[in-house]
Amino acid sequence: MATPEPSETDARAAAEWAARTCYGKLMAQLTAQYSDVTLAEDVLADAFASALTTWPERGVPENPEAWLMKAAARKAVDAARRADTAARHARAARPLMMTADIAPSERDGPLNRDRRLELMFxxxxxxxxxxxxTALMLQTVLGFTAEDIAAATLESPAAVGQRLTRAKRLLAKGRIPFAIPPDHIRQERIAAVLRAIYAAYTSGWENIAGGADPETGLATEAEWLMRCLIRQVPDNAEAKGLLALILYCESRRKARQDSAERYIPLTDQDTALWDEPRIAEATALLTEAGKMQVPGRFQLEAAIQAVHAARRQTGRTDWSMICKLYETLQAFTDSMGARIGYAATLLQLGKVDEATDLLNEMPHKRISQHAPFWAVRGHAMKTAGDRDEACENFRHAANLTRNTATRDWLLAQASKR
Amino acid sequence: MQYALFLFEDESTFFSLSEDEQMAIVQEHMAFSEELQAAGAYVTGVALEPAETARCLKAKGDIEDGPFADTKEQMGGVYVINAGSMAEAEAWARKCPVHKSGGTIEIRPVPDYGNA
Structure with missing residues (x-):
């Protein structure tokens, strides 16, 4: 694969490709060796920097992953030499001796074990x-910078940076092991990993125009993390449920805006634009999950999306089925989205008073800055005949929305008389 | 998130045991602590002297002998652990020696005020 006269662009593309596909794997391996996330990050960043200067001159190596791993290990030796404290020296030196024990062929080959699951835990x-x-996972598994994360989550880079620094300090202080958790808490811990990936996904989804990638936000990353997780915990029903949920939502990406980039709500979308292979994969995953008979929040949310997806075949939406699923979902989560979705479904079924009560009971602190809440409340008010209140709610929702297409749509709702 | 596990047991049962039996229980607690540490879940833990050694400062300034709550079971110690949820904290409590010997464990979330 080594090219004789590689251009700088090729080398950069190869480095970027390597960064995307094996950053997390290398981080996991390095963290396992040095028990120090910060050190692992530093040496890996240095290794990528060397790749960018070396690969254009000498060609892209046959095995970029192994090359980067070796480069990072060399950087760790340098770091250990430079390190002021004996503690860090000891930490870095011991695993290096262990690495030296491995036969060269094995050391140069592909990483023998993928430890990204431990890194996620x-x-x-x-x-x-x-x-x-979520931020820590995006940074260590996917190589996001604090700035990337801030852009995707609409937080200030300084706040994200502080949160990451504090998290790493807690990791070091608590001597958090790099390991698969013990049996009796493993399911709970997988649930925490799923919540973090879900948060990454929804931050991408809600800021379609504001994410790290202007087209998809963090959706692609969340999907990738889930695929990686499921390979390692194939027996977890909720993991399958979450990937199914993500795939159902992603299947509609093309249908969410028209050719003029105007926002199209789910109920008005042209189902012919939905991505059939994604829907089929989601349905298969949800079926497998269902067979395990361990119901959960993400499976229920995916099931709701499955009912929406059925419109592609039947031409209609079974709102009473969706309502039942939302009702059940309330017992599994107190998330704002689940309650707002429930209220929106009640509206579809003509139960305006029930929907309004549900919305009005939500804690003000949690919904005051949440655009979907105000959009659904706008609908409730409109259905109830309170045009002024509806208009005000839609405007409020629009002000809280960064995505231009969604904002324009909300403003159009506000001006409809 | 941190959770505190308050351990309640009938002290008289413990003190009626032989010294070897008491030591065996101490060993179980050490094993439990090590298990917590191995999972990164251990924050801190303390064992308490018997409840009869307690003194209470009352609101009016009086000092009284004995524990605050005069119950059949007395607080014998506290663990503070890292757990992802109440369910996970409960799973840890089930592994605690106090639960195995028939005592009660009160589990309380410890709020995080952001200073680390």
């Missing part, structure tokens, strides 16, 4: 506050 460890789980 580390990022979602309960010693770290839950809001930091």
């Amino acid at each position: 580390l990022c979602a460890h309960p010693a770290i506050p839950a809001p930091a789980h």
Whole structure:
């Protein structure tokens, strides 16, 4: 694969490809060796920097992953030499001796074990506050910078940076092991990993125009993380449920905007634009999950999307089925989205008072800055005949929405008389 | 998220045991602590002297002998652990020696005020 005269663009593309496909794997391996996320990050960043200067001159190596791993290990030796504290020195030196024990052929070959699952468990460890789980996972498994994460989650880079620094300090202070958690808490811990990936997905989904990638936000990354997770925990029903949920939502990406980039709500979407292979994969996953007989939040949310997806065949939406699923979902989560979705479904069934009560009972602090809440409340008010209140709610929702297409649609709702 | 596990047991049962039996229980607690540490779940833990050694400062400034709650079971110690949810904290409590010997464990979330 080594090219004789590689251009700098080729080398850069190869480095970017390597960064995308094996960053998490290398981070996992390095963290396992040095028990130090920060050190692993530093040496891997250095290794990528060397790749960018070396590969254009000498060609892209046959096995970029192994090359980067070796380069990172060399950087770790340098780091250990430079390190002021004896503690860090000891940490880095011991695993290096262990690496040296491995036969050269094995050392140069592909990484023998994918340890990204351990890395995900580390990022979602309960010693770290839950809001930091997602950011830490994006950074260590996918190589996002604090700026990338801030752009996707609409937070300030400084706040994200602080949260990451604090999380890493807690990891070091708590001596959090790089390991698969013990049996009796494993399911709970997988749930924490799923919540972090779900948060990454929804942050991407709600800011379609504001994510790290202007087209897809963090959706692609979330899908990738889920595929990686499912390979390692194939027996987890909720993991399958979450990937099914993501695939159902992603199947409609093309139908969500028309040719003039105007927003199209789910009920008005042209089902011919939905991505059939994604729907088929989601349905297969959800069926497999159902057979395990361990119901959960993500399976229920995926089931709701499955009912929507059925419109492609039947031409109609079974709202009473969706309503039943939302009702059941309330017992599994107190998420705002689940309640707002329930209220929107009640509206579809003509139960305006029930929907309005449900919305009005939601804690003000949690919904005051949440655009979907105000959009659904706008609908409720419109259905109830309170045009002024509806208009105000839609405007409020529009002000809280960064995506231009969605905002224009909300403003159009507000001006409809 | 941190959770505190307050351990309640009838002290008289413990003190009626032989020294070897008492030591065996201490060993179980050490094994439990090690298990918590191996999972990164251990924050801290303390064992308490018997409840009869307690003194209570009352609101009016008086000092009284004995524990605050005069119950059949007394608080004998506390663990603070990292757990992802109440369910996970409960799963840890089930592994605690106090639960195995028939005591009660009160589990309380410890709020995080953001200073680490």
